[in-house]
Amino acid sequence: MRRIDIKKFNALAAHTRSPAAAYVSQELDWFANDDETLLATLLLDTVDGDYVGVVLGRDEMGRFRCIDVESSLPTKEDAEAWIQRAMAWHGRDKQTTFPQGDGKNTRPLDLFTPIVPPGKLHPSFVRLCQSKAFAPARRLIAEIMPHYVDVDGNFVEQFQTTGFDARLWELYLHSYLVEEQLFIEREHDRPDFFVKKYGKSVAIEATIVGRRTDRPVSYFKTEISLPRDHEEVLRRREHEIPIRFGSPLFSKLQKRYWELDHVKGLPLVFAIADFHDDQSMMWTSTALIDYLYAVRHDFHFDENGQLVITPLKIEKHKVGNKEIPSGFFFQADAEHISAVLFSASGTISKFNRLGRQAGFKVPGHVMVRIGTHYDHNPNAHLPRPFKYIVDETQSETWAEGLSMFHNPNALHPVPEELFPTIAHHRFRDGQILSTLPEFHPYASLTMNLLGKE
Structure with a gap:
């Protein structure tokens, strides 16, 4: 697990954010595994004052989405330790796709494969x-x-x-x-x-x-x-x-x-x-x-x-x-x-x-x-x-x-x-x-x- 800059996190996962989350949490740190098949974010719960860890993996469409979450962690260090364990667990078999069950009959738009002469x-x-x-x-x-x-x-x-x-x-x-x-x-x-x-x-x-x-x-x-x-x-x-x-x-x-x-x-x-x-x-x-x-x-x-x-x-x-x-x-x-x-x-x-x-x-x-x-x-x-x-x-x-x-x-x-x-x-x-x-x-x-x- 390694820290990544928010610009990299935004490029990969910005579209997965829910605007509603901004009302109750603040993003503090961002992480990825070595091949960036898993991402994670560490959040401060601005209501309760404790911490949240969220792990994201790609679904059938190639979108980074939440695959694991742990809340009510008392310290930032506890949240970071949980993220490290969770990313190690989900990455143990080198899995790159984490199906969510709602993308079976759809595919992402492929802009770069020509479909015209x-x-x-x-x-x-x-x-x-x-x-x-x-x-x-x-x-x-x-x-x-x-x-x-x-x-x-x-x-x-x-x-x-x-x-x-x-x-x-x-x-x-x-x-x-x-x-x-x-x-x-x-x-x-x-x-x-x-x-x-x-x-x-x-x-x-x-x-x-x-x-x-x-x-x-x-x-x-x-x-x-x-x-x-x-x-x-x-x-x-x-x-x-x-x-x-x-x-x-x-x-x-x-x-x-x-x-x-x-x-x-x-x-x-x-x-x-x-x-x-x-x-x-x-x-x-x-x-x-x-x-x-x-x-x-x-x-x-x-x-x-x-x-x-x-x-x-x-x-x-x-x-x-x-x-x-x-x-x-x-x-x-x-x-x-x-x-x-x-x-x-x-x-x-x-x-x-x-x-x-x-x-x-x-x-x-x-x-x-x-x-x-x-x-x-x-x-x-x-x-x-x-x-x-x-x-x-x-x-x-x-x-x-x-x-x-x-x-x-x-x-x-x-x-x-x-x-x-x-x-x-x-x-x-x-x-x-x-x-x-x-x-x-x-x-x-x-x-x-x-x-x-």
Whole structure:
């Protein structure tokens, strides 16, 4: 038996946790046997003040689940000793599967075995499957899939073909919701997720800005596809990108999910990510804020050197013959949409980094992340840069970089306490007021370097 880092435990067993356990216990330590076929956690019972040991083994689906538990242990040392004995007992015959009796006729989703002809495979899927640089992501996703419910019945086919980006975004959202310790229900085919906690519920529908049809798909290119200069960024963010965000959001609005019996009266959130071009997430998020609230912000420094932010009203966005009104939250029926959830980090690189943090790696692989993050200095007008090597010492979370933009006109506002680890943005008196975590990245680029083994 050996101690393991919580990041490894989370990668292997996070989806087995019950959010209810957090009410009565606190995780103190995590253990594994040598080949990681058994895991264990040591808990403090926060009600009685004693200790609990839990041993987990893989079931028929490959999910780590409880196979042994002992409570009311008087000391932490007693709990650790019990865990050591229990793991030795369950591992005595090198058993790797511990059937629970409820997985006989089901199998976990296998994302990586192609089910369509090679010519139909998405180039990003092919690269994900074949590149050594993305081995951490493959291993992490393989651990997640036994817990994922495919309500539509076509998740694997779409992930491997034309729906790669959209399905990856859904998988990211699922991982975040698990990390947030929310109860997730997937009994309906729409909206995509229902989450519950503290007696409150929220419905979440995922969508993306789809890829441009005038560019070949090259999601894993080593070169960076960005606008040529700052002027092009400003030009495209003013009109083109709001229109790109507006199209899927408006399409989802027409679905009228709030009229479904199982959605009526609940907060409804649209979760969107931008996959329209290579590396587009690195520079388009500002355009989403402009479009949602129909304002952009100018700034200057007053005579005392203090930052002054001035909101500027936006009426419309126009490119060629295409014209849309600005202000998604102010459109007809938009009061039924409680908030928009967005991240520039819901990419395969996120899975790769968190997989590497958990210890999934290949020899000779070095991963470097560079990007920008929010500067909490009230006078700062630019984000701060960051750079680090991705390894087991880092502590990135699924929530990192995720923002919720609240609708000021929402009929059913989102309970912010259900989503405590992300950034929240509200619109009041023409200004956007934000509550941000200590480290909130705007965008980042992950470089994969492969040396000799």
